[in-house]
Every structure is written in structure tokens, then in C-alpha cells.
Amino acid sequence: MSTDVIVIGAGLSGLACALTLRDSGLEPLVLEASDVVGGRLRTDRREGFRLDRGFQVLQTWYPEARRFLDYERLDLRPFYPGALIRTQGRLHRVSDIWRRPLRLPEMLGSPIGTLTDKLRLLGLRRRCLKGDLESLYGRPEQTALERLRALGFSERMIERFFKPFFSGVFFDPDLAVSSRTFEFVFRAFALGDTALPALGMGEIPAQLAARLPQERVRVGCRVARVQEREVITQSGERLNARAIVIATEGRETARLLGEPQPSASASRGTTCLYFGARQPPIAGPFLILNGEGRGYINSLLCPSNLSNHYAPPGYSLIAVNIQGADHNPDALETHVRGELKGWLGHQVREWRRLAVYRIPHALPAQGPPVFYPGNRELRRSHWLWTCGEYRTAPSIQWALHSGRRAGVEIAQSLFGKPVAHTLGNPHPVIE
Numbered sequence: 536m537s538t539d540v541i542v543i544g545a546g547l548s549g550l551a552c553a554l555t556l557r558d559s560g561l562e563p564l565v566l567e568a569s570d571v572v573g574g575r576l577r578t579d580r581r582e583g584f585r586l587d588r589g590f591q592v593l594q595t596w597y598p599e600a601r602r603f604l605d606y607e608r609l610d611l612r613p614f615y616p617g618a619l620i621r622t623q624g625r626l627h628r629v630s631d632i633w634r635r636p637l638r639l640p641e642m643l644g645s646p647i648g649t650l651t652d653k654l655r656l657l658g659l660r661r662r663c664l665k666g667d668l669e670s671l672y673g674r675p676e677q678t679a680l681e682r683l684r685a686l687g688f689s690e691r692m693i694e695r696f697f698k699p700f701f702s703g704v705f706f707d708p709d710l711a712v713s714s715r716t717f718e719f720v721f722r723a724f725a726l727g728d729t730a731l732p733a734l735g736m737g738e739i740p741a742q743l744a745a746r747l748p749q750e751r752v753r754v755g756c757r758v759a760r761v762q763e764r765e766v767i768t769q770s771g772e773r774l775n776a777r778a779i780v781i782a783t784e785g786r787e788t789a790r791l792l793g794e795p796q797p798s799a800s801a802s803r804g805t806t807c808l809y810f811g812a813r814q815p816p817i818a819g820p821f822l823i824l825n826g827e828g829r830g831y832i833n834s835l836l837c838p839s840n841l842s843n844h845y846a847p848p849g850y851s852l853i854a855v856n857i858q859g860a861d862h863n864p865d866a867l868e869t870h871v872r873g874e875l876k877g878w879l880g881h882q883v884r885e886w887r888r889l890a891v892y893r894i895p896h897a898l899p900a901q902g903p904p905v906f907y908p909g910n911r912e913l914r915r916s917h918w919l920w921t922c923g924e925y926r927t928a929p930s931i932q933w934a935l936h937s938g939r940r941a942g943v944e945i946a947q948s949l950f951g952k953p954v955a956h957t958l959g960n961p962h963p964v965i966e
């Protein structure tokens with residue numbers, strides 16, 4: 536079997552790179568250390584439940600997701616556009632009034648922020664939707680928290696809405712992420728649905744991998760070293776190709792390149808506690824956020840309210856998300872149950888713990904400076920490329936984008952291949 540390009544890692548970036556190379560008539564070989572493709576996007580099956588490895592969602596607006604994925608076949612199940620926020624002992628609904636205009640009176644009357652805050656949301660939305668992505672990433676930069684304060688949002692709005700919502704996106708309770716990253720993500724929430732595939736987030740990489748011939752993706756194959764146009768696997772096998780792409784997570788990319796490891800503070804961790812219950816604690820496709828300003832819980836949701844494939848018949852799946860990853864699982868469960876009892880009453884006693892996912896390097900820290908990920912140099916030498924989050928932005932959008940970009944560059948510069956503009960996806964790409 537001849538191989539033009541070896542791609543190390545079958546996360547979204549590696550799979551997007553391999554698909555782009557094949558689209559250009561080249562033969563990539565993907566080497567994946569784990570037993571399944573997907574990298575950070577995986578869904579485990581346990582006792583009839585589907586457990587995503589940490590709470591994550593697909594934002595359907597992502598231009599690259601629309602380019603690569605067949606949304607219909609993913610059978611996407613959208614969340615309610617907004618959230619339920621627990622504050623002062625009660626739940627309050629916050630809605631995206633562009634998609635739920637009838638909720639305007641409720642929004643205006645809610646204690647989540649002042650009336651002026653709600654008007655300021657209009658300005659923030661306008662700002663986040665203006666211009667193309669490159670210009671968005673070129674704006675003057677500060678932290679997200681500084682930007683929200685500069686725009687005049689009240690501390691109440693920041694504590695009750697922005698912090699619980701966006702700290703769950705960036706795993707950064709202080710909103711110290713770049714205002715550019717924040718505005719990009721705000722745009723994604725404003726312009727599309729936030730959804731789960733009916734069979735779990737792992738369906739996203741599975742759909743991409745299914746378009747590659749089986750023999751072109753080798754799982755259970757860890758690459759130990761990379762040298763000129765050659766990779767050496769952990770089992771000692773040597774494989775050659777004209778180009779090599781490292782599409783691993785940032786820390787592993789640094790190791791394979793022989794570069795210093797990023798410090799511990801360069802990444803953000805998260806923990807997801809799964810419970811099984813006979814009854815869901817809430818009805819509907821809601822994300823519940825902790826806007827109390829204290830406690831362990833960041834958010835809670837019932838994936839089985841969105842898709843009944845997430846739980847066996849007669850059961851519900853509950854996911855509770857917590858900041859950080861260095862918790863003792865048993866102690867954490869005790870704390871979380873105590874907190875949940877205050878929220879939901881004694882029903883919590885009947886819940887059964889299914890799993891605790893602790894993910895220490897879930898995302899890189901995204902404090903300033905952050906630059907437009909589409910301009911980041913991916914080529915490392917005449918035969919070596921990197922893609923994925925290494926020194927650039929994470930997310931489904933940017934993982935797919937960097938993988939595609941690496942594939943296009945290799946096909947054009949090394950093999951002189953023309954690259955098709957689309958990958959056979961009917962969804963138009965609108966930025």
C-alpha cells in the first residue's frame with residue numbers, strides 16, 4: 536500500500552486533513568494512538584447510556600462543520616436557544632430573543648441583569664456579527680471580562696449570566712480569555728443552533744472517518760518519533776511518506792517536535808459527572824447554569840431530554856459539569872449531591888453515579904494575545920506540517936479548518952495537485 540502523506544492523530548484536525556488530501560487524489564495514512572478515532576470528541580457506551588467524554592456541543596453555524604459534516608445524518612438535536620439560570624434559589628429562563636421573540640417580555644422582566652444590560656446585549660450582538668472572521672480576530676484585544684465591563688454590563692449580569700455561561704465554554708471561571716475568542720464564540724451562539732448528534736458527539740468524527748477507506752486509518756498505533764519523512768511507531772515500525780502531518784493535541788505535538796512542554800497553566804481542565812435516574816429533573820432541552828456565584832456545579836443538563844438514545848428505555852441521563860479536573864471523584868460526588876439536593880430536592884438520592892470524566896488538558900488557555908487561526912503557519916519544514924490546536928485556537932471549527940488548510944497546502948505545494956473547493960457537502964459556507 537503506497538502512502539503519500541502520514542497523518543498522526545485521528546481527531547477532527549487529522550481526519551479533516553486526510554479527507555482533504557484524498558479529495559486531491561492523494562493517499563494519506565492516518566495513525567491513531569487510541570482504539571477509536573475522534574480524539575477529544577468521543578462517546579462511550581455504558582450500561583445502555585451514551586456518555587460524551589466531557590460536555591461538549593456542536594455549534595451548527597461553524598463554517599467548517601457545515602463544509603465537512605452531513606447535519607441531516609447526524610440527526611442533530613438542538614438545545615433551547617438560551618439557558619435556565621439558577622440564582623437566588625430559583626430558576627430563570629434567559630432566551631435568545633432573535634430566535635424566541637415571544638420571550639421578550641420574560642427577558643426584560645428577569646432578574647438576570649438590568650434593563651440596560653439587556654439593551655447592551657443588542658450592541659454586543661451587533662459587534663460580534665460585524666465583519667468577517669479575520670477582521671474579528673484583528674480587533675483591539677483585552678480579556679473577555681474587561682471587554683464586558685468596558686461595554687458597560689453590570690456586575691450582576693456578568694456574575695449571573697456571562698460567567699456561568701462562558702466559563703463553561705472556555706473552562707475559565709474568571710473570563711480571562713481573549714475578547715477576540717469570546718466574540719467569535721458569541722457569534723457562533725448567535726448565528727446557529729447549539730446541538731448534540733442523536734447518537735452522541737462521537738458521531739461527528741465517526742462520520743468523517745467513514746469517508747476514508749478502512750485501511751487508511753490505523754487505530755492503536757502510537758507514534759513514538761518523527762524524523763525526516765519517517766515516523767517510528769511505539770512498536771518499532773518505520774513508515775515513510777513524502778509529507779508528515781502532526782495532528783495531535785498541543786502537548787503531544789510539542790513532544791514530537793522536540794519543543795518545550797507548555798506549562799500546566801497553559802491548559803484548562805474540566806470534570807463531568809454522569810448520573811442515571813428514573814426521571815429527568817427537568818423537562819426540555821435546557822442547559823441549567825449556576826448563577827449563584829458559589830458552589831461546585833457550573834452547569835447541568837439531561838442529554839436524554841434531547842435524544843432518547845443517550846439513555847436506555849425508562850432512564851434519563853444527567854450530566855453535571857464542574858470547573859477543573861483535579862477533584863477526588865468520591866469527594867466531588869458528595870459535594871455535588873449536597874448542592875443538587877438544595878437545587879432539586881430528595882430525588883437526587885435516587886440518582887446513580889455512572890461515571891466521572893476528569894479532563895485535565897481539555898482546552899488550551901486562551902488569554903490574550905490570540906490571533907486569527909487561519910493565518911497561523913502550519914508548515915514546519917519542507918516535509919513536516921502541524922495542525923490542530925498547537926499554538927492556535929481550539930474548537931471544532933478551528934480543528935477542522937487547520938486540518939483542511941494543512942491538506943490543501945501539502946497537496947498544492949508538494950504534489951502540485953489542484954484542490955476541489957468543496958468536499959461534496961451540500962451545506963453552503965457562509966462566514
Ligand SMILES: Cc1cc2nc3c(=O)[nH]c(=O)nc-3n(C[C@H](O)[C@H](O)[C@H](O)COP(=O)(O)OP(=O)(O)OC[C@H]3O[C@@H](n4cnc5c(N)ncnc54)[C@H](O)[C@@H]3O)c2cc1C
Binds near residue numbers: 569576759924929
Ligand atoms: C470537554 C471538552 C469540551 C469541549 N467543548 C467544545 C465545544 O462545545 N465546542 C467546540 O467547538 N469545541 C469544544 N471542545 C474542543 C474540541 O473538542 C477540540 O478543539 C477538538 O476536538 C480538537 O481536535 P484536534 O484534532 O485538534 O485534537 P484531538 O481531538 O486532541 O486529537 C488528537 C488525536 O491525536 C491522537 N494522538 C496523540 N498522540 C498521538 C501519537 N503519538 N500517535 C498517534 N496518535 C496520537 C490522540 O489520541 C487524538 O485522537 C471541547 C473539548 C473538550 C475536551
